[in-house]
Amino acid sequence: MMETFAALAHGMAVAVQPMNLLYALIGVFLGTAVGVLPGIGPALTVALLLPVTYKLDPGGSLIMFAGIYYGGMYGGSTTAILINTPGESASMATALEGNKMAKAGRGGPALATSAIGSFVAGTIATIGLAFLAPWLVDFAVRFGPEDYFALMCVAFVTVSATFGDSPIRGLTSLFIGLTLGLVGIDKLTGQARLAFGVPELLDGVEVTTLAVGLFAVGEALYVASRRHHTEEKLEPVRGSLWMTKEDWKRSWKPWLRGTMFGFPIGALPAGGAEIPTFLSYSCEKRLTKYPEEFGKGAIEGVAGPEAANNASAAGTLVPLLTLGLPTSATAAMMLAGFQQYGLNPGPLLFAERPDLVWGLIASLFIANCMLLVLNLPLVGLWVRLLAIPQPWLYSGILVFATMGTIAAKPSVVELSMLAGFGVLGFLMRRFDFPIAPVVVGLILGPIAESQLRRALAISLGDPMTLLQSPISATLLALALIALLAPFVLKGMGRFKANED
Amino acid sequence: MTPGDPAQPPRRVDRAGIVIAALLAGLAAVLVWDARGLQSTTMYGMGPEAMPVVIASGLALLAIGNLVDALRGSLPARESADPVPVVLILAGLALLIGIIGFGGGFILATSALFVTTSAAFGRRAVLVDSAIALVMSTLIYLAFDRLLTLSLPAGPLERLL
Numbered sequence: 001m002m003e004t005f006a007a008l009a010h011g012m013a014v015a016v017q018p019m020n021l022l023y024a025l026i027g028v029f030l031g032t033a034v035g036v037l038p039g040i041g042p043a044l045t046v047a048l049l050l051p052v053t054y055k056l057d058p059g060g061s062l063i064m065f066a067g068i069y070y071g072g073m074y075g076g077s078t079t080a081i082l083i084n085t086p087g088e089s090a091s092m093a094t095a096l097e098g099n100k101m102a103k104a105g106r107g108g109p110a111l112a113t114s115a116i117g118s119f120v121a122g123t124i125a126t127i128g129l130a131f132l133a134p135w136l137v138d139f140a141v142r143f144g145p146e147d148y149f150a151l152m153c154v155a156f157v158t159v160s161a162t163f164g165d166s167p168i169r170g171l172t173s174l175f176i177g178l179t180l181g182l183v184g185i186d187k188l189t190g191q192a193r194l195a196f197g198v199p200e201l202l203d204g205v206e207v208t209t210l211a212v213g214l215f216a217v218g219e220a221l222y223v224a225s226r227r228h229h230t231e232e233k234l235e236p237v238r239g240s241l242w243m244t245k246e247d248w249k250r251s252w253k254p255w256l257r258g259t260m261f262g263f264p265i266g267a268l269p270a271g272g273a274e275i276p277t278f279l280s281y282s283c284e285k286r287l288t289k290y291p292e293e294f295g296k297g298a299i300e301g302v303a304g305p306e307a308a309n310n311a312s313a314a315g316t317l318v319p320l321l322t323l324g325l326p327t328s329a330t331a332a333m334m335l336a337g338f339q340q341y342g343l344n345p346g347p348l349l350f351a352e353r354p355d356l357v358w359g360l361i362a363s364l365f366i367a368n369c370m371l372l373v374l375n376l377p378l379v380g381l382w383v384r385l386l387a388i389p390q391p392w393l394y395s396g397i398l399v400f401a402t403m404g405t406i407a408a409k410p411s412v413v414e415l416s417m418l419a420g421f422g423v424l425g426f427l428m429r430r431f432d433f434p435i436a437p438v439v440v441g442l443i444l445g446p447i448a449e450s451q452l453r454r455a456l457a458i459s460l461g462d463p464m465t466l467l468q469s470p471i472s473a474t475l476l477a478l479a480l481i482a483l484l485a486p487f488v489l490k491g492m493g494r495f496k497a498n499e500d
Numbered sequence: 501m502t503p504g505d506p507a508q509p510p511r512r513v514d515r516a517g518i519v520i521a522a523l524l525a526g527l528a529a530v531l532v533w534d535a536r537g538l539q540s541t542t543m544y545g546m547g548p549e550a551m552p553v554v555i556a557s558g559l560a561l562l563a564i565g566n567l568v569d570a571l572r573g574s575l576p577a578r579e580s581a582d583p584v585p586v587v588l589i590l591a592g593l594a595l596l597i598g599i600i601g602f603g604g605g606f607i608l609a610t611s612a613l614f615v616t617t618s619a620a621f622g623r624r625a626v627l628v629d630s631a632i633a634l635v636m637s638t639l640i641y642l643a644f645d646r647l648l649t650l651s652l653p654a655g656p657l658e659r660l661l
Contacts, residue, residue, distance in 0.1 A: 051650075052648060052650070054650075055648070055649075055650075166569075168562060168565040168566060168569060169566075171558075171562055171565075172524065172562045172565075172566060175555060175558045175559050175562055176527075178555050178558075179527060179531065179555055179559070182531070182551065182552055182555065186538075186548040188548065189538075189539075189547070189548045191538050191539065191548050193534060193535070193538065193548060193552060194530075194531070194534050194552075196534075217589075217593070220589060220617065221585075221586050221589055221590075224582075224585035224586060224588075224589055224617075224620045224621060225581040225582055225583070225585060225586050226579055226580075226581055226582070227582065227585060227621065227622065228582055389623075390621050390622075391617070391618040391619075391620075391621035391622060391623040391629075392618060392623075392632070394617055394618075394621055395613070395614040395615075395617040395618040395621070395629075395633070396614070396636075398589070398592075398613055398614070398617050399610045399613060399614050399633075399636070399637065399640075402593075402596060402609075402610060402613060403606075403610065403640060403652075406600065406606060406609075406610075406652055406653065407644060407650050407652055410600060410652070410653045412597055412600065412601040415593075415596065415597045415600060416597055418593075419590065419593040419594070419597065422593070423590070426586065430578060430581065431516065431517075431520065431575070431578070432575070432576045432578075449551045452546065452551075453545055453546045456545030456546055457545040459545075460545075461545045
């Protein structure tokens with residue numbers, strides 16, 4: 001306990017350095033902007049910034065990436081409330097009641113309760129992260145390569161089975177990502193796999209190229225292809241921005257309950273903010289004293305899911321920092337950010353670079369305070385972003401998307417891969433395959449393979465080593481249960497279908 | 501949404517789903533074919549060819565799973581898509597790649613992409629958009645070149661700056 005306080009105080013000293021404060025501010029500002037804009041999310045923003053931040057200080061860049069992550073969560077709710085097209089799936093639950101509130105002229109209180117709720121949840125969840133992380137690190141030190149392999153199997157299954165509504169389509173996405181992860185020179189034997197004699201492919205598929213292609217180019221193609229369907233209506237913010245006493249009274253319990261849903265589920269390697277937000281929504285619907293308001297704009301239905309959303313974002317940082325395990329697309333891009341500086345999140349990083357890790361955690365508290373200030377009084381500014389004409393918005397997104405790749409590797413092969421992944425992203429959206437498992441598969445696939453091969457080399461090729469370690473055996477059993485459960489319980493699919 | 505949900509009316513075979521299944525099976529075949537060219541040099545444990553085979557088996561299973569979904573017609577319903585904007589954006593990307601490949605430089609390449617994308621989203625003011633695109637990409641080029649000291653590909657326009 002005391003050690004955590006000391007480490008946190010030390011981290012705070014790192015985080016309040018002027019340069020780091022500036023990085024945090026840039027991060028939350030960019031994050032809020034991209035969260036508000038439809039079509040780009042925090043994962044894409046981090047992907048776009050990776051090549052640009054290559055030469056910057058690692059600590060500052062990571063603080064900026066975390067600010068983007070948190071900011072994206074705040075900004076997404078603004079879009080969900082005001083135009084009913086949630087920027088990311090995590091804001092879908094918010095849109096249900098929030099847009100109704102905006103239509104009824106209560107957009108101000110809806111935005112306020114989501115911003116304050118995000119602040120409360122983000123702060124509590126970051127405290128949770130600070131106290132859970134050292135404990136998990138102590139546990140993770142004992143992990144052998146076979147345990148890490150088993151842990152990644154759990155992440156593979158949960159990421160692909162919890163995203164999207166069909167385990168078959170989720171797993172298909174994952175295996176596409178794993179296939180892309182094979183491309184390039186095998187690190188242990190130096191042999192080229194799936195390179196087909198193309199020299200550019202020997203280094204493997206760049207995570208940023210894949211993410212930018214899937215998220216930015218794919219999204220632009222998809223939105224363009226169905227432009228004739230969508231008719232977006234921006235609800236103006238009418239009336240007071242402030243919450244009444246009644247609003248406060250009805251909001252504080254949903255905030256706390258949302259946090260209780262969001263943080264543990266985000267911290268488990270199950271990932272995804274959708275599940276806790278919908279759990280929180282249905283919980284508030286059941287507990288409310290005003291059931292007649294649900295479906296017409298009940299403030300509890302905004303407060304709870306928004307808190308759950310932000311708490312789960314902080315929760316996903318627990319497995320990312322302590323185990324190097326990304327469970328969301330943004331966390332996967334942050335892992336790529338660490339790797340860009342040759343840093344590997346995990347127990348070793350806590351021991352070797354405590355200033356960096358604790359500075360990052362401490363800066364999350366600062367980012368949360370900045371976001372509260374940025375989002376409450378400045379909400380009018382963000383709303384204006386929504387007025388950018390769609391043609392310029394998507395042209396701009398594509399220019400920035402290709403710019404990152406052109407800056408990193410201005411080769412025809414790399415740009416063609418970007419376009420190819422864009423087509424893949426378009427087709428996957430069109431045929432309803434989830435995107436995040438592809439990115440997670442590309443990043444974790446090669447790590448899982450090398451851990452497995454290391455484990456088998458230590459055991460002289462005996463595969464029973466995977467079952468002899470109690471940690472690994474437990475995790476593999478969990479992965480198997482998580483893999484088979486959706487097929488056995490078809491009710492899981494029905495639960496998902498009811499949500500949308 | 502749920503496969504085999506009795507409440508849903510039976511839908512006909514989904515042709516796109518069959519193509520997806522065939523593509524997955526083809527990808528699995530490529531993986532196996534590529535893995536056959538690898539030499540296993542490790543004494544103990546797994547060689548480099550083991551993982552591709554494992555992933556190929558997974559892909560083959562998923563191809564069957566997708567095929568079953570397609571034959572049952574239980575894929576989620578799709579809205580109609582307009583191919584013209586998609587082709588326009590892809591043409592823009594092709595132009596960008598061509599201009600970069602032939603040394604036309606960053607500013608011309610991204611401007612071409614900006615204008616075609618804007619047209620794909622329904623704008624018809626090509627001249628105005630070209631002007632906006634040229635100014636924006638010039639500013640980006642200067643910011644990268646002077647502030648971040650990252651070099652973007654230079655062409656005839658960039659040499660004038």
